Amino acid sequence: MANRKSRPQKRRRRSIIAFEMIRLNRTATEPLHEQLYRQIRDELKSGRFGEGSSRLPSSRALATDRGISRSTVRLALSKLHAEGYLRSKPGSGTFVANLLPESFLTANQPKTCQPIQRPARISERVKAIPDARVGNQFDLGATGAGPGVSLVASIPAVDEFPIAAWERLRAQVLTKKGVNLLRYSSNRGDVDLRKAIAAYLCDFRAGRCHPDQIVIVAGMQQAMLISAMAVLNPGEAAWIEDPCYQQTRRVLSLAGVKIFPKALDTQGIVIARSRKEPMPRIIYVTPSHQFPLGVTMSFQRRTDLLDFARAHNAFIFEDDYDAEFRFVGPPLPSLQGIDNAGRVIYAGTVSKILCPSLRLGYIIAPERLVDSFVKIRSAMDQHSSPIEQATLARFITEGFFLSHIKRMRKIYAERRDFFIKQFNELLGDRFTLQVPEAGLNIVAWLKREEDFPMIKRITSEIGVRPSALSFFCIQAKLKPAFIFGFAAWTPTQIRESLVKFASALRNQAPVAISLVRAEGQTRSRFAMPVDLFGEPLKPLPIFLRTCALTFVFDVASQFAPGDAHCTAQEFVDYL
Numbered sequence: 001m002a003n004r005k006s007r008p009q010k011r012r013r014r015s016i017i018a019f020e021m022i023r024l025n026r027t028a029t030e031p032l033h034e035q036l037y038r039q040i041r042d043e044l045k046s047g048r049f050g051e052g053s054s055r056l057p058s059s060r061a062l063a064t065d066r067g068i069s070r071s072t073v074r075l076a077l078s079k080l081h082a083e084g085y086l087r088s089k090p091g092s093g094t095f096v097a098n099l100l101p102e103s104f105l106t107a108n109q110p111k112t113c114q115p116i117q118r119p120a121r122i123s124e125r126v127k128a129i130p131d132a133r134v135g136n137q138f139d140l141g142a143t144g145a146g147p148g149v150s151l152v153a154s155i156p157a158v159d160e161f162p163i164a165a166w167e168r169l170r171a172q173v174l175t176k177k178g179v180n181l182l183r184y185s186s187n188r189g190d191v192d193l194r195k196a197i198a199a200y201l202c203d204f205r206a207g208r209c210h211p212d213q214i215v216i217v218a219g220m221q222q223a224m225l226i227s228a229m230a231v232l233n234p235g236e237a238a239w240i241e242d243p244c245y246q247q248t249r250r251v252l253s254l255a256g257v258k259i260f261p262k263a264l265d266t267q268g269i270v271i272a273r274s275r276k277e278p279m280p281r282i283i284y285v286t287p288s289h290q291f292p293l294g295v296t297m298s299f300q301r302r303t304d305l306l307d308f309a310r311a312h313n314a315f316i317f318e319d320d321y322d323a324e325f326r327f328v329g330p331p332l333p334s335l336q337g338i339d340n341a342g343r344v345i346y347a348g349t350v351s352k353i354l355c356p357s358l359r360l361g362y363i364i365a366p367e368r369l370v371d372s373f374v375k376i377r378s379a380m381d382q383h384s385s386p387i388e389q390a391t392l393a394r395f396i397t398e399g400f401f402l403s404h405i406k407r408m409r410k411i412y413a414e415r416r417d418f419f420i421k422q423f424n425e426l427l428g429d430r431f432t433l434q435v436p437e438a439g440l441n442i443v444a445w446l447k448r449e450e451d452f453p454m455i456k457r458i459t460s461e462i463g464v465r466p467s468a469l470s471f472f473c474i475q476a477k478l479k480p481a482f483i484f485g486f487a488a489w490t491p492t493q494i495r496e497s498l499v500k501f502a503s504a505l506r507n508q509a510p511v512a513i514s515l516v517r518a519e520g521q522t523r524s525r526f527a528m529p530v531d532l533f534g535e536p537l538k539p540l541p542i543f544l545r546t547c548a549l550t551f552v553f554d555v556a557s558q559f560a561p562g563d564a565h566c567t568a569q570e571f572v573d574y575l
């Protein structure tokens with residue numbers, strides 16, 4: 001007994017193959033074990049059971065389940081074994097063979113005709129989503145979610161998420177509300193959560209709303225999609241900022257809306273409209289902190305925008321995605337708070353405050369739009385997880401939400417300052433940083449525009465992945481810049497990553513290995529490879545690639561008289 005106790009308990013993996021489709025006919029002439037053998041073999045041949053799902057139920061379970069004797073089951077299984085469909089693992093059970101007999105018996109089989117592959121007919125709706133990326137690159141969530149120090153923009157510090165507190169509250173709400181949290185629930189959202197969010201928005205975002213105006217959604221994208229579908233017919237016009245949050249363009253295109261990019265100036269979106277442009281039915285803006293440029297919309301522009309919307313019967317969609325993280329002065333009140341005419345659809349998200357995987361956001365809907373929003377949500381996916389909604393409601397009412405925001409604001413402010421200092425020290429010769437007043441990103445403008453392709457290539461080679469500003473531009477022609485995220489990584493990680501980036505750039509310095517054709521000379525001569533500081537470069541692998549790729553001709557003027565030159569052969573020897 002003692003011996004048994006001390007042995008670690010090995011948990012048996014349960015079978016997830018149930019062979020539900022097996023039908024045994026007791027009146028047929030074919031024996032039961034043959035029927036069982038044939039049907040299991042056909043199931044296995046269907047190829048549905050991969051490595052992860054390959055354990056068979058025990059003969060006892062199969063016999064009880066099918067109401068037949070164990071010996072019938074054993075007969076069928078031993079035949080499958082003998083033919084190579086199954087394999088046994090002592091002490092673990094019976095598994096589907098990794099290679100089924102069919103895979104090595106197919107050689108002699110008559111060739112079957114390949115069905116003609118026609119491309120699937122894809123709807124115009126899909127084609128309208130502006131994105132050239134394909135395949136794995138297109139799995140956006142997975143693409144940006146890697147664990148490395150990528151300095152990708154817009155990622156919050158999820159490792160600071162208070163998992164223990166969240167789990168405790170989750171267990172409490174499950175105990176208290178029990179099965180009520182397992183049923184379908186309100187399309188508007190959990191009533192306690194709506195009350196908590198309304199109170200939070202009135203107190204901290206100067207919102208003007210009551211809980212009945214709150215609609216809980218699955219994040220900002222869904223808020224945009226619901227709003228666009230509620231107020232625009234396909235083909236009607238939406239204004240968006242240019243450059244703009246890339247998902248806005250994609251979501252509005254999915255809603256069949258015609259997008260008009262609007263330029264930005266130092267006060268925010270430029271409202272001027274050409275005669276040809278149709279009147280917008282919705283105007284998407286990020287007033288607290290423009291994404292990606294970081295402009296805060298001025299008070300004057302806010303009132304002008306509200307006046308414009310009122311005069312032209314348009315709605316304004318206020319994306320307030322990261323207003324909580326403001327480092328200079330107090331948080332600015334929302335646009336919704338100064339709207340007297342029910343023109344602003346305000347939307348917030350917990351993606352930056354807590355974590356993006358919760359997929360929870362909230363809308364303050366103008367009263368006359370609430371029913372339409374709820375109607376669309378009911379036809380879309382009904383509601384977000386009641387368990388997570390109830391947990392978030394407790395998280396807010398018990399004070400965790402506010403204290404988490406305060407804690408994170410402090411952490412992000414420290415990381416922002418650290419990033420700026422390190423970046424200027426290490427990369428200040430190449431970039432000019434635009435110091436952000438808020439948010440989780442920093443814009444770094446290139447000092448020399450021609451560096452852009454080289455920097456883009458290097459960042460992807462070393463796994464640092466700031467986004468090129470041009471990625472967010474529609475018509476805007478802005479100077480080249482990169483958007484760096486700083487929030488998700490510790491100072492040590494930030495430093496390591498910036499050092500790696502700076503040294504990779506330093507080793508790339510002599511992109512201009514020049515082929516000098518000095519007048520009167522018959523032989524081509526190369527400039528000795530030196531970096532921008534005139535120091536000879538070590539022939540590193542990364543450097544070799546660059547040399548091979550980027551011979552720049554006719555730049556002799558870059559070299560002062562007396563610069564060391566070598567013959568082509570000397571240059572090759574050097575490499």
Ligand SMILES: Cc1ncc(COP(=O)(O)O)c(C=O)c1O
Binds near residue numbers: 154218221222360361
């Ligand atoms: C401008 C903007 N809005 C919203 C979001 C977040 O949206 P969601 O709630 O769908 O995660 C982001 C994320 O980076 C953003 O940059």
